């Protein structure tokens with residue numbers, strides 16, 4: 011496995027490769043990332059993973075400075091998962107000057123849910139992902155469904171800019187108790203880690219209620235929010251939406267229930283796809 015830090019080195023290694031499969035990450039890797047690498051191996055070669063903590067997608071009060079940087083460990087994990095090339099640029103390499111050209115995803119998709127609570131987040135994500143795509147020029151790129159809205163925003167960007175890249179979605183990897191794997195789970199202390207499973211449990215209860223005929227979406231959402239709040243969570247949203255465009259539920263359309271909530275100072279997100287009611 012080669013580890014490169016500059017765009018020039020990456021381009022020279024990848025010159026002439028038409029079937030590159032790409033896994034963008036911010037490092038501090040877990041099984042979820044590694045399963046995307048394994049999926050990438052079945053889609054193309056070489057497999058490139060990027061590790062870059064992207065300042066543009068963090069608000070000033072968020073955890074950019076404290077986000078865990080674990081390059082050595084990440085590279086070992088990537089080597090074990092069969093990655094061929096790690097692209098780990100410095101901030102100066104990827105943003106040698108202030109990034110004044112940015113990608114503005116459409117408000118109806120990017121200013122709701124995560125975008126509502128993290129204004130500018132998807133502009134930061136799209137801008138870095140487009141730039142990484144330009145560096146790697148992959149044929150396929152892998153994104154986890156754990157970041158459901160991000161996956162959708164990226165798919166639309168690729169479509170609207172006619173990028174010749176197939177976006178492949180990976181299922182959410184979960185711990186044995188159901189907690190969605192996330193780099194931010196590492197912020198939880200033992201007590202919070204035990205409590206954290208309540209987020210996926212709340213989503214599962216909604217899935218069961220919908221399967222049993224529940225159709226009062228607003229009540230299902232607010233009951234779940236109240237349940238979390240009663241356990242000392244600070245929920246940002248629990249939202250039942252159409253899978254297709256994250257719009258309001260419509261008869262016969264598959265749904266997804268998405269949630270974000272803070273446990274102590276750690277903000278966790280999760281989602282669960284539901285069949286069409």
Ligand code: PAF
Nearest residue numbers: 034035036064135138157
């Ligand atoms: O999902 C992530 O880890 C990040 O948002 C991404 C796609 C690597 C862009 O920084």
